Amino acid sequence: MLAFELAQRFRKTRSEQRFISFISMSSTIGIALGCFVLIVLLSVMNGFEKELTSRILSVVPHGELYSKSESGIENLDAQLYRLSQDSRIASVTPYTGITGMLQSKGELKAISVTGIPVNSVSDKYTERVTSEDWQRFSTQKNGLIVGKGIFASMDLNIGDIVQILIPQTTQDLTFKAPRSITLSISGVLSVGGELDNQLGLMHLETASEAIGISSKSQGIQFTLIDPFSSYDTMRDIGYSYPQGVYMSDWTRTQGHLYNDIQLVRAVVYIALTLVIAVACFNIVSSLVMAVRDKQAAIAILKTMGATDRLIRNTFVLQGVINGVIGITVGVVLALLVAPNLSEIVRFIEVAIGIEILSGDIYFIDFLPSDLHWQDVVVTVVVAMFLSVGATIYPAQKAAKVSPSSALH
Known part of the structure; x- marks a missing residue:
């Protein structure tokens, strides 16, 4: 696919493009971090809900x-x-x-x-x-x-x-x-x-x-x-x-426990979705600067017969690649950490000698985690939607580049 090949070439960094590369990398890291933390925290909320059902509601x-x-x-x-x-x-x-x-x-x-x-x-x-x-x-x-x-x-x-x-x-x-x-x-x-x-x-x-x-x-x-x-x-x-x-x-x-869990879940989802959205704004910044930097190349492509659709798809794919990399890294890390979070936290507690959850105060004395695949799917879909949405304006701007003014 020609648009994909062009997107890959445009992503290659020259020495004078290092600042653009840095912004692009920061957007990828932000998306990865947002997806990772969101999945892990949703798993913790699922774990609390599961423990509430299996412990409190088994007796009450x-x-x-x-x-x-x-x-x-x-x-x-x-x-x-x-x-x-x-x-x-x-x-x-x-x-x-x-x-x-x-x-x-x-x-x-x-x-x-x-x-x-x-x-x-x-x-x-x-x-x-x-x-x-x-x-x-x-x-x-x-x-x-x-x-x-x-x-x-x-x-x-x-x-x-x-x-x-x-x-x-x-x-x-x-x-x-x-x-x-x-x-x-x-x-x-x-x-x-x-x-x-x-x-x-x-x-x-x-x-x-x-x-x-x-x-x-x-x-x-x-x-x-x-x-x-x-x-x-x-x-x-x-x-x-x-x-x-x-x-x-x-x-x-005991309903206050369940209501607290649902409230924290909603707050976590909103806050971390905004984190992913902010990371995606960096995609907008990097692509806008990339369009300005690649105006001459875009003009040459247009004089060779490239359509506005091809140019638009090229920059959409360039931004989507950053999003896919970030999402993949974040999801993979979350899939490794979330199922083992209880053991990881227990090891940290032993290592630093601090008890994170006290059984005298909370209804459990460990940090539970229960990974639900629907949470992973929703996180991926939301992150992809934001990543694609962030590419629309820069891609339109690239498609409107005039060969005569760019090559003047």
Whole structure:
């Protein structure tokens, strides 16, 4: 292709064209850097979203219905069976929730304990509780599993006897002396972040008895096929439920994490797309100077019969070559780094002795990465579009060069 051959020749640098070459190289480096950072950061955002789903949403229910009545859920078994037939629901679990103060060795700490049917939910906690702790918990009716943060901050040990103080109110909304439950520490729950300082697990029967639930449970927890549809799904189920219930979903309690991830993703995409765009403006600068420098050559080509289309395509290809080189280098580097980012960051943490993500603050203690090919494709398409767009003005300017004035 003649236009490609001419573009390759025009890219060759003479000593007096080194400044043009420098600008051209800077545009290539800018595009490569923009594509590399954009793909890597999008992979990090994907990693956070994946960890949110696999960690937080594996323990926190996607949705909840809990009875307005103090007696609990009516006709529990029939309702569980009916709800389990819904194609949007993966599983339903009865539960009783208790919020109170955990007392041990003269210390108090707020805790949110969930009473669960131990035998039917063991798979849900296999990665968060050791098999030894779960076995001990399942055989102790008064057993209590507490979050890792609570276990450490209160200096607890397996087998310690603790009390949970449950506040009570009267009809006139005055407080009575709290009700007390005596339990034994059976194990440790490790979810990550603030949840380790809040959560606890106990037997459903013990929890229901402690707060006077006359039915089997206070409410029902839902695990959905699509957890991100929880808002609409739970309201659809709640409004049609035959009993007066309150409804909730994970977006009310943990949704800020997901919203933060989406906000950062949008900001990253906009910012780094602008970086690529700025790099592409350097293509405009380099091509405009190249057109001015090559006016005589363009004029000679036109006198030899070269059409405006050929001249235009020559300079478009010259700019596109810079874009393709930059995109290729950036994408290849990103494909090498993104899948191994967690290990690279872990090595850096060990080398410099600084922890980037603290498990006490964040719900994970490492930098996750999950490369999605659609992110790579979108990045390449956007970068190519900007690269081609940057060549249009200089190419038009080259096509309008007049042989008579250029050779004068």
